[in-house]
Amino acid sequence: MSAGPRERIAPKRRPGRRLAAAADPGAGGIDAPTDSIRIRTRALTKRYDDLVAVDRLDLEVHAGEIFGLLGQNGAGKTTTILMLLGLTEPTAGEARVVGLDPTRGPLEVKRRVGYMPDSVGFYGTMTGRQNLRYTARLNRIERTVAEDTIDEVLDQVGLTSRADDRVDTYSRGMLQRLGIADALVKDPEVLILDEPTTAIDPLGVVEILDLLRRLVDERGIAILLSSHLLNQVQSVCDRIGIFAAGRLIGQGSMAQLAARFGEGAGHLEVGIETTGTDEAERARAVLSEVAGVARVTAGSRAGDPWNVIIDADADPAAMRAVILGVVAEQDLALASIRAVQPSLEDIYRKAVARPGDHAGAVAGHGSASEGGPS
Ligand SMILES: Nc1ncnc2c1ncn2[C@@H]1O[C@H](COP(=O)(O)OP(=O)(O)OP(=O)(O)O)[C@@H](O)[C@H]1O
Ligand SMILES: [Mg+2]
Numbered sequence: 001m002s003a004g005p006r007e008r009i010a011p012k013r014r015p016g017r018r019l020a021a022a023a024d025p026g027a028g029g030i031d032a033p034t035d036s037i038r039i040r041t042r043a044l045t046k047r048y049d050d051l052v053a054v055d056r057l058d059l060e061v062h063a064g065e066i067f068g069l070l071g072q073n074g075a076g077k078t079t080t081i082l083m084l085l086g087l088t089e090p091t092a093g094e095a096r097v098v099g100l101d102p103t104r105g106p107l108e109v110k111r112r113v114g115y116m117p118d119s120v121g122f123y124g125t126m127t128g129r130q131n132l133r134y135t136a137r138l139n140r141i142e143r144t145v146a147e148d149t150i151d152e153v154l155d156q157v158g159l160t161s162r163a164d165d166r167v168d169t170y171s172r173g174m175l176q177r178l179g180i181a182d183a184l185v186k187d188p189e190v191l192i193l194d195e196p197t198t199a200i201d202p203l204g205v206v207e208i209l210d211l212l213r214r215l216v217d218e219r220g221i222a223i224l225l226s227s228h229l230l231n232q233v234q235s236v237c238d239r240i241g242i243f244a245a246g247r248l249i250g251q252g253s254m255a256q257l258a259a260r261f262g263e264g265a266g267h268l269e270v271g272i273e274t275t276g277t278d279e280a281e282r283a284r285a286v287l288s289e290v291a292g293v294a295r296v297t298a299g300s301r302a303g304d305p306w307n308v309i310i311d312a313d314a315d316p317a318a319m320r321a322v323i324l325g326v327v328a329e330q331d332l333a334l335a336s337i338r339a340v341q342p343s344l345e346d347i348y349r350k351a352v353a354r355p356g357d358h359a360g361a362v363a364g365h366g367s368a369s370e371g372g373p374s
Contacts, residue, residue, distance in 0.1 A: 030094045036062045038190045038222035039084060043093035046079050053079040055246040056093065061222045063189075066212060068233040069226040070348065071243030077226035078118055081194050084224070085115055098189055111139055114183030118194040120175055124168030128159055128178050131167060132185050139186045146185070153181040156211050158204065172199035180208065191215065193225040197232060209236040234344035242351045250351050258342045261350040268320060271305035271336035272327065286330045292319050305336055
């Protein structure tokens with residue numbers, strides 16, 4: 001693999017831009033001008049007979065951000081993406097991608113948007129490079145420009161050394177890398193990636209996520225990706241939309257989602273050296289008595305730190321200071337203390353389990369042709 005993916009990406013035509021907060025998705029019509037919005041949907045809906053695959057989706061993705069669509073199998077992620085690309089017609093509602101209606105102008109949308117489907121299709125008897133040339137030709141990219149771009153994107157996805165091998169000799173991860181390269185050939189303003197890293201090895205994933213981050217920061221493109229790999233979504237996405245049974249039940253930054261769904265999930269890990277069971281029990285009792293501590297649970301193995309779950313309205317930094325004081329006062333031997341933020345997994349569990357926020361059981365949705373959410 002080449003060293004390419006870690007090199008900086010030269011800014012192209014768009015300045016990078018990070019947005020502090022997204023605009024209120026309810027404000028204005030679908031065509032209300034907002035300079036930085038690259039993808040916008042209003043009440044976007046897709047039904048298959050009785051099944052509501054996507055239910056009145058309001059979504060906004062801005063230039064300079066990575067938005068992650070998260071949801072279980074059958075939640076509606078791919079269906080949403082297909083509607084954004086004009087590959088399937090919405091039953092109701094509207095979408096704009098780079099300001100265009102994908103149902104009316106699917107070709108123009110495809111020219112300006114890089115798309116990697118959940119299963120990539122290439123010509124097996126052609127090499128990776130030849131496949132990319134084919135894509136470049138379809139997109140009417142001038143030959144000399146295309147050759148440079150192809151070299152660059154092959155390098156970015158770490159495929160340079162295999163670029164001239166036939167695609168039918170590629171591994172699954174190589175195909176996925178080629179899929180990302182293919183989406184990048186047209187230097188897109190928007191990148192839509194459906195499960196982009198499922199087949200890529202762990203170090204390769206880090207490189208690919210790094211690459212996406214740099215494309216966003218240095219070229220200001222907008223990326224929408226779908227995934228059920230929580231760690232990856234948490235690590236790379238600026239904002240996350242949690243999908244369940246066709247509905248977006250929560251969206252925002254990790255901090256916003258944690259505030260909404262993560263109550264009680266924030267905790268401190270407090271390691272205390274003890275000589276025996278009695279002292280361990282004393283340590284637990286001391287920690288439990290601290291004002292602002294909701295409960296104390298043992299780690300999974302003997303000697304693991306205590307998990308000190310703090311009240312939802314307690315500030316972890318302040319609680320850390322209070323616990324340090326109490327531990328010293330009670331003459332306990334502190335080995336470690338650290339604040340643990342709620343993980344996306346904690347948030348996701350709470351979000352999909354919360355009654356009333358979305359109709360129907362999430363697990364039943366994928367197979368339930370007889371009943372989507374009402
Ligand atoms: N062509 C179709 N005809 C009928 N039902 C469909 C069709 N395509 C998708 N569905 C249904 O729509 C729902 C949403 O499917 P979708 O593929 O969007 O889910 P997803 O979130 O992408 O899931 P996964 O994580 O498995 O990729 C599912 O219940 C699925 O069975
Ligand atoms: Mg899918």
